[in-house]
Structures are given as C-alpha cells and as structure tokens.
Amino acid sequence: MERSEIEAKVRNFMIEDLEIDEEKIAPEALLKQDLGIDSLDFVDIVVIVEQTFGVRIKSEEMSGIKTFSAFCDYLQAKLG
Secondary structure, rough: OOOHHHHHHHHHHHHHHHOOOOOOOOOOOOOOOOOOHHHHHHHHHHHHHHHHHHOOOOOOHHOOOHHHHHHHHHHHHHHO
C-alpha cells in the first residue's frame, strides 16, 4: 500500500471516527497534545486499524509513537 493511501485512510478515520478537526492533522502533529487523542481513542484506533488495514497493533508498540507521521510510518512498516 502506498504511503499516501495510508495517510489518507488514517486522516479519514481520525476525522470521521475520532472527530478531530481536519486542519489540526499535519505530519508533525503530536497525537496526544495536538490532536487530543487519549487512551480511549487509542483503543478505538486499534479496532479501526484492524478493520481498515487488516493488521494488529499492540498498545506497547504505540507507546513510542508521538506524531501523525510516525504513526503512518509504523503502519507502513506493519503492512510491509
């Protein structure tokens, strides 16, 4: 899957499912501080990613991911 496609899908579910303002989503945006993603949102993200991309993510793997871009990098690596 192309990087641009991953970013588009992640951006879409952040806007639609997590109700994050589109203008806040930028590559350098911090997931917690800038986008307001909390621990409950991370649970939703795990479910959404499994449904959208067909890959499992673990909360301990997510702990080091701080930005939107890093999250997309992580997904790209998981998708091979």
